[in-house]
Structures are given as C-alpha cells and as structure tokens.
Amino acid sequence: MQFAKRIEGLKPSDIQEMFKLAADPKVISFASGVPDSTYFPIKEMERLAGTILSENAEKALQYGATEGYIPLREKIAARMKKDDIDTSVDNIMVTTGSQQGLELSAKIFLNEGDAVVCEKPSYAGAISAFKSYLPEFVEINTDEHGMIMEELEKALEMKDNIKMIYVIPDFQNPTGKSWSLERRKELIKLANCYDVPVIVDDAYGEVRFNKEKTPSLRSFDTERKVIHLGSFSKTLCPGLRVGWVEADIDVLQKYIIIKQSSDMHTNILAQMKVDKYLELYDFDAHIAEINSVYKARRDTMIEAIKEHFPSNCTYTYPEGGMFIWVEMPGNVDAREVLMESIKENVAFIPGEPFYPNGGVKNAFRLNFSNANESKIKEGIERLAKVLKQFTD
Amino acid sequence: MQFAKRIEGLKPSDIQEMFKLAADPKVISFASGVPDSTYFPIKEMERLAGTILSENAEKALQYGATEGYIPLREKIAARMKKDDIDTSVDNIMVTTGSQQGLELSAKIFLNEGDAVVCEKPSYAGAISAFKSYLPEFVEINTDEHGMIMEELEKALEMKDNIKMIYVIPDFQNPTGKSWSLERRKELIKLANCYDVPVIVDDAYGEVRFNKEKTPSLRSFDTERKVIHLGSFSKTLCPGLRVGWVEADIDVLQKYIIIKQSSDMHTNILAQMKVDKYLELYDFDAHIAEINSVYKARRDTMIEAIKEHFPSNCTYTYPEGGMFIWVEMPGNVDAREVLMESIKENVAFIPGEPFYPNGGVKNAFRLNFSNANESKIKEGIERLAKVLKQFTD
Numbered sequence: 001m002q003f004a005k006r007i008e009g010l011k012p013s014d015i016q017e018m019f020k021l022a023a024d025p026k027v028i029s030f031a032s033g034v035p036d037s038t039y040f041p042i043k044e045m046e047r048l049a050g051t052i053l054s055e056n057a058e059k060a061l062q063y064g065a066t067e068g069y070i071p072l073r074e075k076i077a078a079r080m081k082k083d084d085i086d087t088s089v090d091n092i093m094v095t096t097g098s099q100q101g102l103e104l105s106a107k108i109f110l111n112e113g114d115a116v117v118c119e120k121p122s123y124a125g126a127i128s129a130f131k132s133y134l135p136e137f138v139e140i141n142t143d144e145h146g147m148i149m150e151e152l153e154k155a156l157e158m159k160d161n162i163k164m165i166y167v168i169p170d171f172q173n174p175t176g177k178s179w180s181l182e183r184r185k186e187l188i189k190l191a192n193c194y195d196v197p198v199i200v201d202d203a204y205g206e207v208r209f210n211k212e213k214t215p216s217l218r219s220f221d222t223e224r225k226v227i228h229l230g231s232f233s234k235t236l237c238p239g240l241r242v243g244w245v246e247a248d249i250d251v252l253q254k255y256i257i258i259k260q261s262s263d264m265h266t267n268i269l270a271q272m273k274v275d276k277y278l279e280l281y282d283f284d285a286h287i288a289e290i291n292s293v294y295k296a297r298r299d300t301m302i303e304a305i306k307e308h309f310p311s312n313c314t315y316t317y318p319e320g321g322m323f324i325w326v327e328m329p330g331n332v333d334a335r336e337v338l339m340e341s342i343k344e345n346v347a348f349i350p351g352e353p354f355y356p357n358g359g360v361k362n363a364f365r366l367n368f369s370n371a372n373e374s375k376i377k378e379g380i381e382r383l384a385k386v387l388k389q390f391t392d
Numbered sequence: 393m394q395f396a397k398r399i400e401g402l403k404p405s406d407i408q409e410m411f412k413l414a415a416d417p418k419v420i421s422f423a424s425g426v427p428d429s430t431y432f433p434i435k436e437m438e439r440l441a442g443t444i445l446s447e448n449a450e451k452a453l454q455y456g457a458t459e460g461y462i463p464l465r466e467k468i469a470a471r472m473k474k475d476d477i478d479t480s481v482d483n484i485m486v487t488t489g490s491q492q493g494l495e496l497s498a499k500i501f502l503n504e505g506d507a508v509v510c511e512k513p514s515y516a517g518a519i520s521a522f523k524s525y526l527p528e529f530v531e532i533n534t535d536e537h538g539m540i541m542e543e544l545e546k547a548l549e550m551k552d553n554i555k556m557i558y559v560i561p562d563f564q565n566p567t568g569k570s571w572s573l574e575r576r577k578e579l580i581k582l583a584n585c586y587d588v589p590v591i592v593d594d595a596y597g598e599v600r601f602n603k604e605k606t607p608s609l610r611s612f613d614t615e616r617k618v619i620h621l622g623s624f625s626k627t628l629c630p631g632l633r634v635g636w637v638e639a640d641i642d643v644l645q646k647y648i649i650i651k652q653s654s655d656m657h658t659n660i661l662a663q664m665k666v667d668k669y670l671e672l673y674d675f676d677a678h679i680a681e682i683n684s685v686y687k688a689r690r691d692t693m694i695e696a697i698k699e700h701f702p703s704n705c706t707y708t709y710p711e712g713g714m715f716i717w718v719e720m721p722g723n724v725d726a727r728e729v730l731m732e733s734i735k736e737n738v739a740f741i742p743g744e745p746f747y748p749n750g751g752v753k754n755a756f757r758l759n760f761s762n763a764n765e766s767k768i769k770e771g772i773e774r775l776a777k778v779l780k781q782f783t784d
Contacts, residue, residue: 002501002587003501004555007500010649010650010653032455034455035454037450038450040450040454042445042449045453046446049445050438050441057432057438058430061629061632062427062631096655096659097655097656099655099656100654102653103654107398107524108396109395109396111396111397112504125652128649129653129654132650132653133396233455238453239452239454239456240659241656241657241659254399258524261494261520262491262654264517265633267488267631267633267659267662269631269662270661
C-alpha cells in the first residue's frame with residue numbers, strides 16, 4: 001500500500017513508547033510528562049458525573065457545536081481576563097486537548113516547505129504534529145531569559161518562508177526554562193514587524209512554584225498575532241482531553257472549520273464536567289495544592305542531582321512545570337545512557353526527539369511530577385551511578 | 393495573516409449551520425443527521441458514570457495509550473467477528489468519533505493532487521476532511537445496487553493518481569442507498585487488482601430496518617485493502633465521540649502515529665463508558681429498539697412524500713440509516729427552496745455540499761430520525777406546498 005509523503009518521516013514518539021516501559025512497577029520513571037494521578041480531584045469528579053447526566057443528559061450525549069460548550073468557553077474567557085488578557089467567549093474554541101491545538105495550527109498555517117520557528121529544543125509532540133505538514137524547522141537557541149532575539153530577528157530577516165513561530169514561554173517542555181518579560185515584549189515586536197503568527201503553548205503556565213507570574217504574551221499582544229493554546233491536562237486531568245485555542249475571531253473561524261472536519265467537536269460530557277468543576281469548586285486552591293507537591297519534588301530532585309550527578313553534567317532549575325533538562329559532555333549519547341539505566345530500573349527521555357533537525361544526543365529530560373520524593377531520591381542516585389560510567 | 397493554501401477553499405459546512413437553524417423550536421428540522429436523544433440509554437449511562445470513577449478513576453482521568461482502552465478494543469473486535477470479519481484487538485484503534493477516522497485516512501493516503509474516489513453524491517463531512525489535503529475528487533455515479541463498477545474500473549484504468557476509494561455501502565449519507573452483495577465483491581476485486589485502499593464508512597450499518605444484513609466489505613477482503621471505520625454515534629450516542637478504525641496491523645500503525653500527534657488519545661472515561669455499557673447491557677436489544685422507532689419514522693415520511701410531493705420529484709427508499717434523498721427537476725435550486733421552506737418553518741439540507749466538484753443543485757437530503765411521526769407528517773406537508781411552487 002502506498003502512503004502519503006508526510007508519513008515517511010514519522011516514527012512513533014519515544015514518549016509514548018516510554019509510557020509502556022514506565023508501566024513496569026519496578027521502574028522509577030522520570031520519562032513521561034504526566035501529572036500525578038493521586039492528586040486528581042476524583043471525589044469532585046464523581047459528584048459531578050451523576051449531576052450532569054441527571055440534569056442535562058440529552059444535551060451531554062448529543063452532537064454539539066464545534067466551538068464548544070458555551071458556559072465552559074465563558075469560564076475560560078473569564079480566567080484569561082483575570083490575567084489581563086482582553087478576550088471574550090467568541091475568541092475561545094474548545095479543543096480535544098491542547099495537542100489538537102498544535103495539530104490545527106500547523107494545518108492552518110503551514111504549506112509544504114514553509115518554515116516554522118521553534119525554541120531549540122522544543123516539545124516533541126508539537127514537532128511531530130508540525131512535521132506531518134512537511135515544513136522546514138528553524139530552531140532558535142535559548143538562554144536563561146528565553147529565545148535569543150538576535151537569532152530570531154536574523155532568521156525573520158533572511159527567510160521569507162517563516163509562517164509561524166511556536167513558543168512555550170513558561171516552564172518549557174523539555175527544558176523547564178521560562179522567558180523574561182523583556183524577551184516576551186521583544187517577540188511581540190518582531191511578530192508585529194514581520195506579521196507572523198505566534199503560537200503560544202501555555203500547557204504549564206499555571207504549574208508555577210513562585211508567587212509572581214510573568215505576564216502572558218497575549219497580555220501585550222496589541223496587533224493580535226498571538227494564538228494562545230491552553231490546557232486543563234496538567235492542572236485538572238489529562239484523560240478528559242479538554243484544552244482550548246484563544247485567537248482573533250477571524251483566525252478562530254479557521255480553527256473552527258478545520259476542527260469541524262477533524263472530530264466535529266470535543267466530547268460534550270467532558271466539557272460539561274470541566275465547566276461544572278470550575279463552577280462548584282475552587283480550582284485555584286486545587287492548583288495551589290498540586291503546585292506545592294510538585295515544588296517539593298522539584299526541590300528533592302534538584303538536591304539529589306546536586307549531590308550525586310557528575311560535575312560535568314549541567315541541569316536547569318525550573319520555577320514551575322514538570323521538567324529538568326540535563327546536558328552531558330558532548331560525546332555522551334543519552335540513548336546509550338538510557339539503555340544502561342533501564343537495567344537499573346530508572347527511565348527518562350533522551351533529548352533527541354526535542355530537536356526537529358536532529359543532531360543533539362547528549363541531553364535528556366527528567367520529569368519530577370510523577371514520582372514521590374523517596375522514589376526521586378532513589379532514582380536519581382541510581383541514575384547518577386550510570387551517568388558516572390559515561391562521563392568519567 | 394497568511395494561511396495555508398488548503399484553508400482557502402474551505403467554508404463552514406452547511407450542516408453545522410443547520411444545527412443553529414434547527415435549534416429554533418418552531419422549525420421542524422429534517423436537516424441535521426442526528427439521532428433522537430430521547431432514545432439515548434441515559435439511565436444506564438448514569439449508573440455507569442459513578443461506577444467507573446469509583447473503581448478506576450486514576451486510570452480514567454490520566455493520559456492513556458493512543459490505540460485506545462484495551463477492553464473496549466477487544467469488545468469491538470468481538471462484535472466485528474460476529475459479522476464474519478477476521479480481526480483482533482491489534483487491528484483496532486479507537487478514534488475521537490469516526491469523523492477522526494476520515495481525517496486520518498486522508499492525511500495518511502493523500503498527497504496534494506492525488507485523487508480520491510467517492511460515490512456521487514457522498515458524505516459532506518468526509519469531503520471537507522479530504523478537501524483539506526487538496527486532492528482531486530473522482531465522483532462515481534451510483535444506481536440502486538451501489539457504485540457503477542464500469543465507471544470505477546474506467547477511472548482506475550485511466551488515472552494513475554487514485555490513492556484511496558471512499559464508500560458508505562450501507563444506508564449511505566446522503567442518499568440512504570445500500571450496495572448489493574455483487575457490487576461489494578466487484579469493488580474488492582478492483583481494489584485488489586489496482587492495489588488501492590478502500591475506506592469503508594460504516595456509520596449507519598447497524599441502523600438497519602430489515603432482518604438481513606448484506607455482508608460487510610471487510611468480510612471478503614482477502615488482500616487487506618479495506619480500512620473499516622466504525623462508530624457508536626448513531627447507535628449509542630454521539631456526544632462521547634467514540635469510533636474506531638479497523639485495519640491491517642501495519643496500516644493501523646500509521647493511523648496510531650498520526651492520531652498521536654492529532655490528539656494523543658481519545659477521552660479515556662468515554663472509552664470506559666462505552667466499554668462498560670457493552671459489558672453490562674444488551675446493546676443489540678437497544679439497537680433493535682431505536683431501529684424500530686426509526687423504521688416507523690421512515691415509513692411515515694415515505695407515506696407523506698408519496699401523498700404530497702409533486703410527481704416530478706423522485707426519492708430514495710432507504711432500508712436503514714437516517715436519510716431520504718430527493719431529486720427535483722433539473723432547473724430547481726434546492727437552496728432557493730430552502731429559503732422559502734424556512735419561512736414555513738421546515739428545514740432540510742440542500743444537496744450541493746455532497747458533491748465535491750459541485751454542479752448539482754436540484755437535490756436535497758431529508759433526515760427522518762430526529763422528528764416524531766406527527767412532526768414528520770406536518771413538515772412534509774408544508775415542504776410539499778413549497779416544492780409545488782418550484783416544480784409546477
């Protein structure tokens with residue numbers, strides 16, 4: 001059988017393969033970027049489930065509008081407004097997880113051969129979604145303040161096929177890095193100047209360990225270049241597959257048309273559940289609770305790394321999110337390290353899938369949200385021993 | 393802002409627009425292809441909802457495998473086996489509604505400019521999904537036995553860019569027509585001979601009013617050319633967005649990779665609900681119940697059409713599904729008829745979006761599943777009066 005050209009380069013993502021490995025209870029997994037299910041609001045979800053069906057079953061189980069369930073869209077808009085974002089229900093479309101927002105963005109903006117700018121490294125799931133539209137990837141280096149603007153400007157100046165900039169400004173997947181206010185402002189300036197849409201992936205923005213929030217790119221997006229992708233997967237639960245796109249109304253219209261032929265609409269019952277949860281419970285208090293758990297785990301992991309990792313490995317210090325990024329000396333291949341560490345029952349994700357153009361083998365991603373503190377200590381110690389064999 | 397080329401030709405589908413019209417309670421709507429929500433198994437779903445969360449909440453709300461929830465995949469395979477289809481759990485991937493199966497099929501098989509064969513007319517939602525990959529459409533006429541094989545063979549002979557054949561062999565949307573056994577066998581022969589995959593859209597196959605089932609295309613698909621798309625939307629409920637793809641394992645692997653970057657996986661809780669429903673209740677009895685309701689509505693609609701429609705309008709007689717297809721004299725434009733009939737508070741779908749290459753204006757689709765018998769009588773009478781103004 002003959003497949004389309006776009007299929008040739010695609011391989012199953014390491015991340016999904018890691019889910020399978022991580023399923024062995026002996027393995028301490030720092031691999032998948034999964035929230036800890038013991039902190040899902042299960043009791044609350046149980047209470048909701050019956051209520052929605054007894055009040056509203058015919059609507060919950062019937063076909064619905066592609067844009068999504070209006071009360072949920074209203075609540076999402078209200079939450080964004082609290083962050084100084086000037087938006088309304090008409091700017092919000094519910095997506096089947098924010099992964100769908102990435103897929104739709106690529107489909108809407110990228111012809112074959114067009115270029116997409118992303119951080120180097122960037123989220124593997126976004127790279128896969130974009131890759132299936134056969135674009136060129138322009139990777140821009142980052143430092144501790146975010147994307148390096150001189151590199152971005154040079155790329156925008158030199159290349160006339162850049163159709164989309166993709167960024168994860170808060171607690172990035174995979175590095176855990178965040179952008180400074182200044183870099184955010186500079187990005188908006190460049191996007192305005194070169195008229196390029198900016199896809200902002202905000203999957204981790206609310207998983208924040210310090211009190212202060214750096215304003216979102218959308219909050220000073222005066223010329224409406226930002227398309228903001230939000231998610232309930234990290235703060236509420238991922239299984240329901242509920243995220244959203246916030247965009248200018250004319251742009252959102254394209255998302256609606258494309259989503260319509262992709263899956264008609266997102267599961268209504270799931271939308272109603274999220275809506276009801278937001279109505280009845282204190283979502284911010286819930287977020288604060290999980291954030292305090294994840295913060296403690298980050299601290300534990302950082303301490304253990306400091307104590308045990310070889311000194312020629314560097315690592316990031318995330319102020320939120322779920323990930324620490326480790327770089328080893330240039331000649332070390334993270335896949336080989338993984339093969340050894342699996343024997344010691346520790347798993348992580350080698351960094352390669354986070355580089356769309358490949359070529360970087362000496363980095364890996366550690367997740368700290370999904371193992372408790374004693375497992376984190378134990379796992380990092382074991383991993384450190386393996387690392388020493390490779391980096392000595 | 394600049395959009396990809398594929399976006400230019402896409403307009404919001406009439407069908408979704410019709411949902412909005414049909415929402416006015418004064419309107420008798422034969423427009424949307426929606427099951428009657430009063431027959432959803434609501435009591436059963438309420439009972440399930442609590443059980444699943446109290447037994448299995450952490451799994452239900454966490455990320456899951458792209459392939460889908462194994463027990464549900466097993467039950468789907470078992471149901472297909474009862475229809476003499478040689479399959480297994482490894483051949484099944486759960487989709488976010490069978491609409492997603494259509495989108496993924498186009499993405500997997502169609503390069504820009506490749507051709508897709510479909511029935512003339514064909515399902516508008518499939519046409520939109522395919523169109524977004526910029527193919528050429530080869531429309532093949534049908535008669536009362538299905539697609540006309542001489543035309544199909546000629547197309548396959550003449551054109552070397554046909555990469556996919558899309559058919560709805562049972563109770564087609566929009567015509568309500570079904571294929572004879574002989575035509576099905578001939579199609580498989582041609583698909584084998586020309587090595588072209590056949591996407592079988594089986595959304596309506598179980599909504600059957602007579603006892604005998606014509607064997608599915610998959611049941612004599614010896615060389616594995618068929619990709620079978622199934623759905624729970626018409627038989628259980630559409631709001632949960634649960635459908636499936638059944639395919640050869642190597643082909644299914646492509647669907648899994650592409651779905652992974654599209655939405656990671658389908659809502660797990662929804663999959664568990666369908667699974668639990670199949671485990672605890674008699675799904676076939678439920679299907680028999682809704683089929684008897686829809687059969688009576690079909691009878692009522694056919695009777696009313698016979699009695700009131702102008703004699704120069706022809707119509708199909710569906711043995712299942714949800715639709716009757718009406719053709720008016722060649723000079724009548726169904727959109728103009730709709731504009732008038734809306735004034736009389738009756739809605740239907742003009743036929744044009746069901747022809748990917750356009751050009752046919754004198755046909756329309758009537759849905760009989762979503763209005764009760766007295767409304768059907770009343771609506772058809774009103775519509776007949778409008779039709780007489782146009783066809784006299």
